[in-house]
Amino acid sequence: MPVKALDALPPGSTIGILGGGQLGRMLAAAAARLGFHTHIYCPDAGGPAAEVAGTQTQAAYDDLEALHRFTKTCDVVTYEFENVPAMSARTAANAGLLRPNAKALDVAQDRLTEKTFIRDEAGVAVADFRAVDNIHDARRAVRHMGLPAVIKTRRFGYDGKGQAVIRAEADLETAFQSLPKDAPCIVEAFVPFRREVSIVAARGADGSHASYPLIENVHKNHILHTSTIPAPNTSAALSARAAELAFKIMDKLDYIGVMATEFFELEDGTLIVNEIAPRVHNSGHWTQDAGCVDQFELHIRAIAGWPLGSTVPLLDVVMTNLIGDDANKVTSLAALPGTFIHLYGKNEAREGRKMGHVNQVKLKT
Amino acid sequence: MPVKALDALPPGSTIGILGGGQLGRMLAAAAARLGFHTHIYCPDAGGPAAEVAGTQTQAAYDDLEALHRFTKTCDVVTYEFENVPAMSARTAANAGLLRPNAKALDVAQDRLTEKTFIRDEAGVAVADFRAVDNIHDARRAVRHMGLPAVIKTRRFGYDGKGQAVIRAEADLETAFQSLPKDAPCIVEAFVPFRREVSIVAARGADGSHASYPLIENVHKNHILHTSTIPAPNTSAALSARAAELAFKIMDKLDYIGVMATEFFELEDGTLIVNEIAPRVHNSGHWTQDAGCVDQFELHIRAIAGWPLGSTVPLLDVVMTNLIGDDANKVTSLAALPGTFIHLYGKNEAREGRKMGHVNQVKLKT
16 A cells, blocks of 8 residues: 655644654654654553653554544554554555555564565575474574574564574574474574674655664674764775665665664675664664754654755764663763763663663764 | 752652743653653643643643642642742742742842842842833933833833833833833833843752853844854853853852843943843753753753753754744755754744744854
């Protein structure tokens, strides 16, 4: 279902957001700056996004009637996480209001569909992979592809959940049993990468492109720890090449909005796509304090049919996530010059939970 | 009534804001970034601030019961405009929660009290002034002080409303009649200024000081048009001298929060205080995109007992207000690099109404 051709939405229009977490919160804040109302749809009362949005519908994602009522109040509908049920998104898509489109959501929700699409339709390199539905498939796959390899559930994985590394064939049974029972999986060849980098880019309603420079990401316990801009020891050519790969994928999806593409960079500079996220992304949070249009506003501009604006950072930034108890130290962090605090308003600092982030800024040298 | 000694308020605390306009909106956005809840108190449904705040009490400013209920939900209460009735503020002040304190509000609400305080208690220069209650007083005042002079209502003036210039004694009657009937007034000597400048500064809960550099302001039809940072042709010494004058006033008021001080700069560099605003201020909006803690967050940090953080801008900025129909051109402004749009979510673009502002940024040279 194609999206309706929209003129630039005027201030005062309403942007619907499926999902009520921190990404929705920061999208709502950006939308308010541009004079838009926001309407959050999510099953939980309150929550990070609803706290700063004009309107909230609290209803289950499979409540079709609530979804219809919600969609009717919106001039455009977007989503803040890729695991929003396809059916929820379809109500908005059927009304011609969903940006990015349902195809982007379908592709990103399933690792098999995602990797197949990226390799075969967009023509962009991914690690070797095979669908596996049981341990026999998995054994065949690792024998064929070699070890080490990574086994992952096809759906609902995030922050390292739903995956296991296989270093020897003997690990296979334990690895398989650590995953949800009977979940369809894929086995991916392990990529001997030099580092993890990402591109956060937007495609406008008119097909225009904008990308921030290449971002270097460091993970801790499978959760993003820091994003650094500019990525150290990175040529402009590498950064441009990564952006081109992201644009190829976005063009093939007829994508509107911000999309993140995570890459492995090999020793020889080859870029292999690890995964895409059809939304604003944790590795783009540094944009809030870099002297350019931030990724949240960039997404809102794109889905509202506005000009994308400048994605060239004027300042250098290191973003560090505040996980669990890290959030307790914010008042001391607040004393450091050039330190910008962004908390998500979550009540409970559970272990491994993203509570906020800090952007440490310096003048470009 | 002294404010309660508060430790640094932890994220999750609630900040109450009396008033629901654009300053409240931007304060609420800053508070959310630091993980605070906000509770807006104002007589109007919806409005710029309530749209982005977690909670709103819609009640009249003289509804003491509603004010009590409101105050009980808050860990600290602040105000976003100086004409909030003293009684409304007193409920929060009596609970020891009002920041800045009621004294600051009293002083700023009445031009006579304000100028007397600044001159006699803080020892900072203001233009010569006299209280006038009728045309006979006014005639005596201008004969004594000389012409030109300006007659202003003591209370409720803003954006040039409630004032008239007197160039000849013959103007006096017309001038007096243009003002609200029987309103107590003052006559001020006209200051032959070179330009208008302002200082936006904060005083922390521990008495610490922070100030942005001197800001150059240009008005159009008595409404702020542009604020430029750094102020052109301005020595660091002049900027520091202006900040010291602001700090003197704030110290005398035992002030906590952000205060703006507007000055006339004379040809010889003398600084004369025009007025103070016990709140964040239109001439400080450029701070949102300058690579330092912005004035809204600075105010929240101060009233929450947090460290004030850095007020040194890393970028140069020109802020331009969007008045009335100016707001219609935002989508074309959005295409310009380095242009940051801030709209207030007001439905109706009436003539002379502040609809938003634009910050035009460049790297410091």
